[in-house]
Amino acid sequence: MPGPLLRTLRGENLRPRPIWLMRQAGRYLPEYRALRAEKGGFLALVYDSDAAAEITLQPLRRFGFDGAILFSDILIVPYAMGQNLEFLVGEGPKLSPRLVDAGLAALEAVPDRLQPIYETVAKVRAALGPQQTLLGFAGSPWTVATYMVAGEGSRDQHEARALAYGDPGAFQAIIDAIVSVTVEYLAGQVEAGAEAVQLFDSWAGSLAPREFERWVIAPNAAIVSALKARFPELPIIGFPKGAGEKLAAYALGTGVDALALDETIDAVWAAKTLPSGLPVQGNLDPLLLISGSAELEKRAIEILDAFADRPHVFNLGHGIGQTTPVEHVARLLEVVRGWQG
Helix, strand or coil: CCCHHHHHHCCCCCCCCCECCCCCCCCCCHHHHHHHHHHCCHHHHHCCHHHHHHHHHHHHHHHCCCEEECCCCCCHHHHHHCCEEEEECCCEEEEECCCCCCCHHHCCCCHHHHHHHHHHHHHHHHHCCCCCEEEEEEECHHHHHHHHHHCCCCCCCHHHHHHHHHCHHHHHHHHHHHHHHHHHHHHHHHHHCCCEEEEEECCHHHCCHHHHHHHHHHHHHHHHHHHHHHCCCCCEEEEECCCHHHHHHHHHHHCCCEEECCCCCCHHHHHHHCCCCCCEEEEECHHHHHHCCHHHHHHHHHHHHHCCCCCEEEEECCCCCCCCCHHHHHHHHHHHHHCCC
């Protein structure tokens, strides 16, 4: 029988709730910091499939999460499309050439850059038990495009939004190219052993409604449709961070199987507003997990109670912070696994 996470994503309403945390493999864990000090920079870790598999498995060994999320990065797609990628200390990722300066024709695809990621997936799947679900992922086209256009992250995605308004044809070509590579990338993860995938749209909240429909809903719908044609049983989680009241339109328009919610979404509102029976994931504030105050248990139970009548995967509203004490994570798991609704 599939594990509880996979069963929930397929529509079962289980007790206790399955739990995994976005960015659960990473900097808050001392074992990760030790391995990174030994192996080197972030991109070197991602491309060392033994190290990346070990990092993916570390939080499961420590906490026994129901799902493992592949240790990688959303910018592997532009890297495979031919942009140069660096992670600079204190500055974050840098891509070159910037597509605001050079068009897609300046890029020469390097599809072999995806192969080590598939090797990581296969190694993790071989190490997991049958009740533990392996999650693959990719960045959604809008969010990936914002980095490709500007060459780095930004507060308001100004350059990508300006290009989308000023030359929608050129921006559409970028989006279409990202969609094509993302479909193949996720398909490769599934073929290597991923049992479900998540689409991260970290900057979805920066778009007005009409642009949200064109640059968020439509591209994600294309990815979902293409993956479902190949893998009809594959659960796909959509995470349009900051989408707010546009969440229901996103769920209906994209066809995702489950919807991840950020911490700004009221759980009671979401339970009443989102399509009936749609599995949801989330949505504790990561900062609350860092604080570990008395409010942590209270808020976690409020979220669990709000989603009692639909399938629910407990998670954070975004990635776990690097200063999160491991004992706070352990306490959260106790609360979630002790809840019976």
